[in-house]
Amino acid sequence: MARGERRRRGVLADGARTAEGASRSGTARRDSRVGKTRGTVAGAVLAIVVLPLALSLSGSWLLAWHRARQAVTLHSAPPALPRDSSSPAVAPDLFWGTYRPHVYFGMKTRSAQPLLTGLMWAQQGPAPGTPKLRHTCEQGDGVGPYGWEFHDGLSFGRQHIQDGALRLTTEFVKRPGGQHGGDWSWRVIVEPQASGTSALPLVSLFFYVVTDGKEVLVPEVGAKGQLKFISGHTSELGDFRFTLLAPTSPGDTAPKYCSYNVFWSSNPGLPLLTEMVKSRLNSWFQHRPPGASSERYLGLPGSLKWENGGPSGQGQGQGQFLIQQWAEQLEAEEQQVHSLEAVKEQPEATV
Structure with a gap:
């Protein structure tokens, strides 16, 4: 009886350890899925914040470059006033x-x-x-x-x-x-x-x-x-x-x-x-x-x-x-x- 009792107790202990291991494995899988979900959400939020900022900065730089190019590019039409129109000899x-x-x-x-x-x-x-x-x-x-x-x-x-x-x-x-x-x-x-x-x-x-x-x-x-x-x-x-x-x-x-x-x-x-x-x-x-x-x-x-x-x-x-x-x-x-x-x-x- 004592030997059978010990055998039954060993089986029960092995079952408990198996159940605990399964529970931990399930918890780990759930934690992994939660972590992946959180990482995906964080990445999406970061992309939502950074992408418009990057587009805005690139647009600002492009606009500044375009304006600078306009400022230094002379129109092909002849000037309305001669280059020395404000000199004392002319006026x-x-x-x-x-x-x-x-x-x-x-x-x-x-x-x-x-x-x-x-x-x-x-x-x-x-x-x-x-x-x-x-x-x-x-x-x-x-x-x-x-x-x-x-x-x-x-x-x-x-x-x-x-x-x-x-x-x-x-x-x-x-x-x-x-x-x-x-x-x-x-x-x-x-x-x-x-x-x-x-x-x-x-x-x-x-x-x-x-x-x-x-x-x-x-x-x-x-x-x-x-x-x-x-x-x-x-x-x-x-x-x-x-x-x-x-x-x-x-x-x-x-x-x-x-x-x-x-x-x-x-x-x-x-x-x-x-x-x-x-x-x-x-x-x-x-x-x-x-x-x-x-x-x-x-x-x-x-x-x-x-x-x-x-x-x-x-x-x-x-x-x-x-x-x-x-x-x-x-x-x-x-x-x-x-x-x-x-x-x-x-x-x-x-x-």
């Missing part, structure tokens, strides 16, 4: 103009390496910190309304700019002549409009000249740091001279009291001009009008010490940046006029 009356989008006021030559002029200004209030420097037309700077009152697109124009309690009027006029658009002048009239106020915060105006290459600027400084002349030469324009006049009142030629500062450096690039001027402003200077108390103001370094090794521009290639600052105290109901004249110098002429 001298259009060589100089207010071709300065995105700035409140400025002029430039219509050439490959232009000579540019521009205007900045700032009101310095009693609160500490850097004042708001106006230069480029920004939607959130609070300036306005502004715009041209009239402009013939060629030889004259006038615009008004409202900046809080300050009103600026910019005017320009050209005198035709020669092969480079002739001479031109512009002036800026600064007028406070705050009623019941005996004095306004200090106002600083900045006039600058920028070259775009190896052209050379030669400044001439007068008394008290006033920049009287800026001479120079460019390949398209030849010799030229800017004359910066001291501020006056309308109908009065006597110069008004003003503090002067200058700065001279290589051209950092037009988008960086505003930030360069901001970074150079400091409060070392004092405005001392006769018979009045002195007041500190933020000014440029105040000398013509070249900041980048030498003013010749040789080896730099990015041109030069020269700027004059006028700091002045305006009285209520008073206007101050700043004038600038640009003359195309002839070799035999003396200006």
